Amino acid sequence: MFSVQPYNTNLCKDNAYWMARLSKEVYKKTSDIDQKPNSEAILESIRSEDNGFFRVKGFDRNSAQAALVEHEKFVSIVFRGTNEIEDWIDNINAFSVKALFGEFHRGFLKSVDDLWLDIEKELESCQSEQRKPVFIAGHSLGGAMATITAAKFIHEDKPFISVYTFGQPRALSQDTARLFNVECKNRYFRFHNNNDLVTRVPARLMGYSHVGSYLYITNEGKIHEDVGNWFRFLDHVEGAFESVKQKKSLDMISDHDMDEYLKHIKNFNIE
DSSP states (O other), rough: OOOOOOOSSSHHHHHHHHHHHHHTTTTSSSSOOOBBBBBHHHHHHHHHHHHHHHEEEEEEEEEEEEEEEEOOOOOOOOOOOOOGGGGGGGGTTTOOOEEEEEEEHHHHHHHHHHHHHHHHHHHHHHTTSSOEEEEEEEETTHHHHHHHHHHHHTTOOOOOEEEEEEEEEOOEHHHHHHHHHHGGGGGEEEEEETOOOGGGOOOOTTHHHOOSSEOOOOOOSSSEOOOOOHHHHHHHHHHHHHHHTTTTTOOOHHHHHHHHHHHHHOOOOOO
């Protein structure tokens, strides 16, 4: 059984598992026509493993979705991404705009801003009686939104424990990323599964950069910290070759699936 360590800002298997689990759960919709995260279904699912969870509040506005998840010992803000890459690939190369303490991807920033007032209000309400440690997480587009949310926390000098993202695109300009890393690189954990296509966009040539501590999941499911470019290249080639041999779906698409991230993190083998 996994149990969140609410004040552990270091890389932690239990915390990584639960942030990945919640990043998967937030995909549950209220109905086919109501995209808001299904609070009841999510709460029932996570309480089956940890009955310390007691409340989920979903948010949905202008195609952006998130959930605030309350536990007896902590609070998590979790953003939904998309497993349908085509839904937002046309917007992936949008130019940056100035905000907070730097420059951020225009589309990702707008998605956060669409939800921010509701999330902020809900967070203040649930923290009014007891201040709990805050985690921020998300997969895919949700990972980019988690990054910008962390930037908002930094800009407004609000405390948070750590950020966990899975298969996220780049969201900050290079100069902004350097400032961001000064504040929280050691409590920000970015997981990248083998040939996951989404982690490669927007392009560095457009001035974007990744942030945080880098966790690379190899084709064999092992997790390495801050691996070099040559190692990643060789592993990408091996992963693509295995995909062809096994006649699977295109490797760079299947590697983006949140289920794949959760599977590997559940079998945490960090090297």
